[in-house]
Amino acid sequence: MNDCLFCKIVTKEFPAEIIYETGRTLAFRDIKPQAPTHVLVIPKEHHADAAALAEADEGLADDVLKSAHAVAVQEGVAGDGYRIVFNTGPGAGQTVFHVHAHVLGGRALTWPPG
Known part of the structure; x- marks a missing residue:
């Protein structure tokens, strides 16, 4: 995807503070x-949303979740708890259409957010 911001981050065409990387994430x-x-946390392959990720090749969604957990451990939030969120579609708040998991932690996370 030539105009995908996250694809440009994967190829290092656009800067980001990369904190964790595997062969696929x-x-x-x-x-x-x-x-x-x-x-x-994103797959390096372009998939538009969580639904597309679920239909991707065997194990890619698993790799994204494993990387999300590894990030939580690395960031020191795994012990107290953390949230993993996938927004799928504009109605759910997705603004970049390259699937991504938000790993959130470091404070009490209430629901609904506010």
């Missing part, structure tokens, strides 16, 4: 954090 800090820890 990349994690970087959100530019508008909603919690002390707010990291986005």
Whole structure:
């Protein structure tokens, strides 16, 4: 996807504070954090949303979740708890259409947010 911001982060055409990387995933800090820890975890392959990720090749969604947990451990929020959020579609608040998991932690996370 030539115009996809996250694809450009994967190829290093656009800067991001990358904090974790595997052969299939990349994690970087959100530019508008909603919690002390707010990291986005993406597959390096372009898939528009969580539904597309679920239909992708065997194991890719698993790799994204494993990377999200690894980020939580690395960031020191795994012990107290953290949230993983996928927004799918504009009605759910998705603004970049390259699937991404938000890893949020570092403070009490209430529901609904506010």
